[in-house]
Amino acid sequence: MGEKASTVDWKTILKALGPGLIVTAAFVGPGTVTTTSSSGAKYGYVLLWALTFSVFATIVLQEMSARIAIATGKPLAEFIRTSLSKNPTINKVAAALVVLAIGVGNAAFQTGNLTGAAIGLNTILGNSALLWLWVIAIIATILLWTGSYKIVEKFLTALVVIMGFAFLIDMFAAKPDWGQVAVHLVKPSIPEGALTIVLALIGTTVVPYNLFLHSSSVLEKGWKGWEGIKIMRWDAGIGIFLGGLFSWAIMITAAATLHPLGITIKSAGDMAIELEPLLGKWAAMFFALGLFAAGMTSAVTAPLAGAYAIQQSLGLPRDMKDKYFRLWLMLIMFAGLGFGTMVFATGRSPIEAIIFAQAVNGVLLPIVAWMLLYAANKKEYLGEYTNGPITNVLGGIAVITATILGIRLILKALGLM
Template identity: 50%
Template structure:
């Protein structure tokens, strides 16, 4: 268990082009006035992923299997399976195009082969890595990419010479109004990713098999908190860098030349660093999104989640193929990514409610079920996201 790094895989999964784009837009348009939403998201992610990890350790099952076991009514069970397959399976296929496009944009800054060509090459690389079926190889690549991201975005931020006074002023004046609500939901949706709950439970279930459960839970909890905090710090650095370059400046950010537009503030070298970070972010998510979908869909359909199994490989391969195909068509990713992240924020309460229900099953979880405090914290997260989503919907009519 000591060698397991599933927490960092979760960090790798949520720090993708969607996170870089959303954080950049938040910083460019609203400065650091929305950091409160990021802090809330990091806290909620640590809490919910801890639940998913405890579920995996206690039951040795993935979240999809556990959710199905919780529901006895056949019709409700069918509806649940349909929700998982559509929201996680089909949804991740849509995300994959953004992941590959984001990574391709980063590589295209180094060698101008076109984002479509790079997306195709990256899709092949992701497929080859997943095809090996060797978890430790996949884990090592993803963890390395997380640290590359952390390093390059931090260096980029330092080179940008941040205005500490302006940053502190914005941090102390949070905003929540109709103009920022979509971006707030996007920040939440890009950090608290529903498919990561399925991925974490399945990974921990496999890595903790045969080990002492108490020790496994403690190690997962500590590592997840550390890794997710690193992911939150990366997001904050990206937001602050964009704030320095764009906030209160007459410049419009566009995903296709994001790093080029940072040139006046960051200089040539930092521009390359940002492109490298965007590539790392895209590749990590291009690997984890299909992997998470395969675990979720196979669990929902009652199919073996053996990484070398035909059905498991078929699910992630279809998602990569869809992602590559859409990316090669050249659709502009910026509006789609922001919309997808906001939609993710609206989907979250449904998955979180199911998770809370499962985590209170005393018969299945025993001493690892939720405490009263965990239930209160989880309920607050769900209520907050529902409140923000309702505010957004009502704002469309009033």
């Protein structure tokens, strides 16, 4: 109990920050930018509370995933494959589902990540969005090919700082009604017709592949025991809160500038265009910079998370330099690049690929969330690190919400919503 009650000093926490910021780098992508922008433009500040709930749910689920990894020495996908059930057939089926859903879903999401980053960079530098698409994909590929977790973590951390700076600058420039912001951050309210976007706001933050990415990242850091779990909790709380802060900033900016004028948007690129006459060209450039950083970070984390999950589900080495690990990276990266090239070459929207990825997530999210909650209660493996009553209540709320979200995403993909 003495170890459990021990404290960790701030210097240690700040020095250790990383995996939580990688989670933020992953979930604040072009999809998040688009969803929060359109929500703020259409409903003003009213749906800020949905992001507050999303941050809470993400912290709860990510903490469980990372705690399982620290307690057992196994990342989530490996734990599912080897220890979820005493029946090996169930474990193999669960692992196969992870491989299929994460592999296919992340390849589809990668299309949106690369195109979003390219649109942001093209807004700033001009030339050709298709050119920037390839440049971004090549940079992300080189970064991941190094096989160095430390290099990837530092790169993503730097981009998260840039992204946050860009979105926060625009938020303060928009001069929002801070009283309304404070009220709606904690006051649940769903205007007529807004349920779909409420669930979309939750879905763009609570991302299933992040559960696999986070559990792998904490093991890369070498965190162990209660001290490691305490560091992990601070890291996750700080990192995910910052991701929520950036999402709030985007919605607040749209609510303060576009909503009063009745301007609605369909994409993050529209947001940058609409901001220019309202706040000036520099504000549009900052937003485009944030969009680029959001797309770039997600373009790195989607293949990384996919490779981790597939590699561990198949029982292959946990090594970023392993030939199969690199194979999964390249398959996801170039699937996104191929579809992204088609998007810009034909003038089509990447929305079809994104909707398909959301449908895959709709199937995967509730299944993984329930498996996660079940796994976190397996005392024979986690021992003193097993979920307590409070964690189970909080986790139950998050998992039930994930189930509702998953059903909604499937229905939307089938055209039934």
